[in-house]
Amino acid sequence: MAYRVAACTLSGLLVTASTTAADLATYPKFEGAHLDQGRSLWLENCEGCHGYGIAGAPVPMKPADWRPRLAKGKAVLYAHAINGFFGPEDTMMPERGGNPELSDTQVKAAVDYMTALAAHYIRQER
Amino acid sequence: MKHLRNTVLGLGVAASAIALTTAIAGTDAGSTPSISPKAMADALHLVMDSDRTIYTRKIVNRLVAKDKVITASEHFEDDKALVLPAQMFRFGSELVAKRAEDMPDVNFSYSLQSLWPVNKQNAPKTEAEKTGLKYVADNKGQNYYTEETLGGKKYFTAVYADVGVAPVCVSCHNEHKDSPRRDFKLGDVMGGVVIRIPLES
Numbered sequence: 001m002a003y004r005v006a007a008c009t010l011s012g013l014l015v016t017a018s019t020t021a022a023d024l025a026t027y028p029k030f031e032g033a034h035l036d037q038g039r040s041l042w043l044e045n046c047e048g049c050h051g052y053g054i055a056g057a058p059v060p061m062k063p064a065d066w067r068p069r070l071a072k073g074k075a076v077l078y079a080h081a082i083n084g085f086f087g088p089e090d091t092m093m094p095e096r097g098g099n100p101e102l103s104d105t106q107v108k109a110a111v112d113y114m115t116a117l118a119a120h121y122i123r124q125e126r
Numbered sequence: 127m128k129h130l131r132n133t134v135l136g137l138g139v140a141a142s143a144i145a146l147t148t149a150i151a152g153t154d155a156g157s158t159p160s161i162s163p164k165a166m167a168d169a170l171h172l173v174m175d176s177d178r179t180i181y182t183r184k185i186v187n188r189l190v191a192k193d194k195v196i197t198a199s200e201h202f203e204d205d206k207a208l209v210l211p212a213q214m215f216r217f218g219s220e221l222v223a224k225r226a227e228d229m230p231d232v233n234f235s236y237s238l239q240s241l242w243p244v245n246k247q248n249a250p251k252t253e254a255e256k257t258g259l260k261y262v263a264d265n266k267g268q269n270y271y272t273e274e275t276l277g278g279k280k281y282f283t284a285v286y287a288d289v290g291v292a293p294v295c296v297s298c299h300n301e302h303k304d305s306p307r308r309d310f311k312l313g314d315v316m317g318g319v320v321i322r323i324p325l326e327s
Contacts, residue, residue: 045311045312047313048289048311048312048313048314049289049291049312049313051266051313052266052267052289052313054289054291054313055179055182055289055291055292056183086187086188086191086192089183090183090184090187090188090192091183091187092183092187092191092192092292094292094293094312097312098292098293098296098311098312099311099312
């Protein structure tokens with residue numbers, strides 16, 4: 001997807017380096033250890049779908065995807081991420097992002113990073 | 127790019143436009159090439175992917191995961207269950223190949239393949255397939271397009287990533303006794319759709 005197009009035809013090492021750089025630009029770090037942990041968890045467990053809109057996953061780089069979701073409030077978003085959620089079009093958010101080993105605290109940290117990321121892109125749009 | 131994107135509105139739209147032109151002009155426009163192989167492959171994939179997405183969401187997600195009234199299983203006949211979305215896709219490609227035998231103007235094929243196939247028959251065979259499957263796995267979100275010559279005939283070949291979108295996709299591949307890879311995560315590229323269109327009649 002256009003959000004994180006790296007120099008894909010380069011050698012493996014350069015691809016890795018450019019992908020990392022693209023990740024930092026696309027998925028910036030935010031202040032605080034909590035959001036640092038959330039970012040790591042999000043990249044490991046959530047980015048595979050939410051980074052690309054796979055299976056209807058809302059993309060945090062798209063303000064239109066996230067404005068209505070942020071409006072639901074954190075408690076609802078935490079509950080959807082922890083328990084799973086079926087969208088109105090029968091899209092499915094699997095519980096704990098499909099990783100049953102994640103604790104509630106870890107899922108919430110990943111949600112906190114994703115909402116911070118969405119808010120970041122909404123601010124950039126203004 | 128914008129022109130290409132506009133061109134790829136969908137096979138139905140393209141077919142309607144061609145039919146309309148024929149009706150208006152009264153010519154053989156329906157047999158005149160007017161769409162690039164890439165646009166044709168993209169349109170075909172758009173239809174396939176949309177059908178599969180709807181099956182996954184409106185049938186499997188709704189009945190299996192949400193309403194819990196039936197299961198979906200690789201062994202759907204024995205288990206009296208729904209076919210898995212990937213199986214439905216594969217059955218479709220097999221039926222297309224069979225029906226196309228009686229349609230000399232329909233010269234394309236498609237298949238679901240993987241570098242880590244549960245069934246070895248679904249491993250890539252040509253260099254283009256191998257390169258394309260690796261490319262879409264390494265460059266998520268991008269498609270792979272190339273030309274290849276097979277049996278003295280030139281083809282346009284497109285490869286589109288196939289992503290594990292539900293926990294059952296991942297768990298089945300990770301736990302299947304015949305699976306050569308067992309570390310898939312949700313959202314990983316697990317294979318690819320290969321579409322091949324001949325470039326000469």
